[in-house]
Amino acid sequence: MNGVAHPISLDRDRSLLYVLREELGLTGAKYGCGEGECGACKVLLEGLAVRACAIPVSEALGRSIVTIEGLAQGGRLHPVQQAFLELCPFQCGFCTPGMIMAGASLLSQNPNPTEEEVRTAMDGNICRCGGYLRVVEAILRAAQGTLRPEARSR
Ligand code: FES
Ligand code: FES
Known part of the structure; x- marks a missing residue:
């Protein structure tokens, strides 16, 4: 997650968005519709934008995730x-x-x-x-x- 490994203790069927916001405190990805329609929750999974509300966290385990909090690099905005x-x-x-x-x-x-x-x-x-x-x-x-x-x- 933004270059740092995080152990996850929650139900693996929870959405990635839930874990980001409630478990890890990363609230940049927003809860809009919660149904994969609005795009407010998008994060990068292996470099590609995905709707975090529509992905179970089990699909993201061990993979690179970047949220808006981690998009800037070396003190420079994207x-x-x-x-x-x-x-x-x-x-x-x-x-x-x-x-x-x-x-x-x-x-x-x-x-x-x-x-x-x-x-x-x-x-x-x-x-x-x-x-x-x-x-x-x-x-x-x-x-x-x-x-x-x-x-x-x-
Ligand atoms: S909250 Fe609307 S697509 Fe995820
Ligand atoms: S929803 Fe208000 S700026 Fe896009």
Whole structure:
């Protein structure tokens, strides 16, 4: 979990999201629908974005998991995090961790996506505040490296 091994004592059928939030205190992944529909709970499992509410923790045992708390590396924000800071594509922010993890997953597989590819990749992330256009713009900016220099060095 974010580079650290954690023994888990709970029922192996518990969702990964439950264990993250209730056992490990990692509350960045949000409980939205709890039914695999909204994307608010997305984390990276072996580098790919997954819905933590829809995965039993037994499927994640022994595998690499990264949550929003562990996405920054060496004191540097992930480019998608930087882009979100730059463009603020959120209002309440509830969907934001899941959006960022989905964007990070996309760029790890496709570093130079088209707008259409970004829209397709983000299709499973729901924002009740309606900030979709700026989310797409932020991910494209992260991919294109067009952030302000000061944003890159934060
Ligand atoms: S809380 Fe997991 S998809 Fe909605
Ligand atoms: S910013 Fe409020 S749900 Fe997306």
